[in-house]
Amino acid sequence: MRQCWYNRATLRLHFSHNLAHQTKTKGLPVTEEIITLDSFAYGGDSFGRLPDPQSETRGRAIFVPFALPGEKVRIRLTEEKRGFARGELLEVLEASPDRITPRCPHFGDCGGCHYQHLAYERQLQAKAEILRDQLQRLGKLSDPPVQPTVPSPTPWNYRNQVQFHLNAEGKLGFVSLDQRIIPITECHLPAAELLELWPQIDIETIPGLERVSLRCGSEDDRMVILESSDPEPVEMEADLPVSVIHSGPGGSLVLGGDDHITIEVLGRPFRVSADSFFQVNTAMAEKMVGHLLENLEIQPGDTGIDAYCGVGLFSAFLAPKVARLIGIEDSPEACDDFVINLDEFENVELYEAPVEEVLPTLDLHPAFLVADPPRAGLGRATLEGIQSLGPRIIAYISYDPATLGRDARFLSEMGYRLRQITPFDLFPQTYHIESLSFWERD
Structure with missing residues (x-):
């Protein structure tokens, strides 16, 4: 090889458990509406229209997360623009037949998943519809x-990589819809190899340490990447069979193990370094x-x-x-x-x-x-x-x-x-x- 360098029946579902933290009203007076959603919108929301106070027709577009097309819902307006608005789901008055019970207790608070309340076959259809639109x-x-x-x-436990943020107490978490870091006790997206590794990681509060990424490859090949704003590497001891990388402003430094993992695709091994992208x-x-x-x-x-x-x-x-x-x-x-x-x-x-x-x-x-x-x-x-x-x-x-x-x-x-x-x-x-x-x- 030559290298060239070039410089979703009526049912009342209440959402007070996690969704109270979903959004902020951004200084707006509390305004509630009852609407029916029409379709999926790209970004995880469902799309509908607000009642027009000036007529009997439907008015501005409204985007509501965690609601499904066809559902009659009660919402609170959280953001209003000239041509559209955004709303917080308060109650599902008439539920879609596609609605299911989410698997994860963090769903609705954590910003990582958007469709756990939607049957998987319908998720697939929705994505094709959104793409066409x-x-x-x-x-x-x-x-x-x-x-x-x-x-x-498999619609679960498919990710070969997961990135955690750290809260002020040094707990691993994900970023919520309102940009809080939520400590996570369970997640159903990482691969089994990462689910086994994740609970074993105990990190103290370390200045500059902002994120922890986990990656897995072939034959129990696993890596922990400590992402820091401090160029000085973190001192740590690892009693786990993993590679540990410190990634800071000055680049990456191997603290233990190898500087890469190996991921196999169609029988072919690929070397993937800590800072290299690979499909998750x-x-x-x-x-x-x-x-x-x-x-x-x-x-x-x-x-x-x-x-x-x-x-x-x-x-x-x-x-x-x-x-x-x-x-x-x-x-x-x-x-x-x-x-x-x-x-x-x-x-x-x-x-x-x-x-x-x-x-x-x-x-x-x-x-x-x-x-x-x-x-x-x-x-x-x-x-x-x-x-x-x-x-x-x-x-x-x-x-x-x-x-x-x-x-x-x-x-x-x-x-x-x-x-x-x-x-x-x-x-x-x-x-x-x-x-x-x-x-x-x-």
Whole structure:
């Protein structure tokens, strides 16, 4: 490998247990309304309309978390804007048949989950509906070919990584909807390996220590990452078979064990360092890789680009199928992992620099481009770089339907047609929607 450096029956449900802390009224007089919700909105809320005091029609849009479409609810207004408002759910007067009992006692207070009260099959449908809506409204696509959401093999205990914040007493917790740190006694999203590790971690209050991340890989490979604003490393003793990393302003320092974990995808091991990104749902990462390979239509003589390539998750499976593959990534740690993970390939090049800077410098006409950008999406500069190269097909892995909708409009203007888009449920119980779309030139 060559490395290139580039500088949801009537039922009354009361929500006084946790939701009292849900939001603040931001100085508004206490205003309560009874409304019926219409649909899901991206971000975990349900959408409805407030009564119009000037007429018998429905007025401003209202967004309410923890309520479901079709439900008649009593709410309190917490925020009012010119065109919309937000509300706090006080009582469900008529419940949706899709509503179930949440598994976690922290649900409604902790900000990590949004759909535990919604049956899983309905979660999958809702995410496809939301994705379609974003593409229609933001992307101006009249009939986007959204496929059914690919379910996670398990809707619980799927995360290979979890990040805790620390409260003033040094207790591990998550951030609530109103930005408090809530000490957590149970969570049903981390993988079994992390559930076993987490209760064994006892951390005293340490100045500068802000977050603790846990990661797990293959064969009981586990890591604790201490994220601190203090450049001085934390002194600690670990009686657990884990690697411990101090991550501070000056970089990462190994306090014990290794500087990386190994995660296996489709039988292939990937080195993942403490500061490198990797998909949090390993089983779904496998499904996405398989879907990409089945739909990308690669030819042996092709040249392809893997933009935002990370540690090489997609590149490692693309490289054996093409004549030349170019990876682009600006994280030095991920680049180091990429080099090791793809060291066997002589037809792979890696540029360590921002994607929007590298694309305009490439003098080639790639057959395809795979892009897996962060939540912010591609953006105009990167899209202009893609346009200058003119790949026949673009495979776009998106984490945010809103930024995807924005980019979809630009892709259409550039002469690309959306052939297929499939949502993948990498994040059950949450509003997050990962998708893989294929765009072809008209």
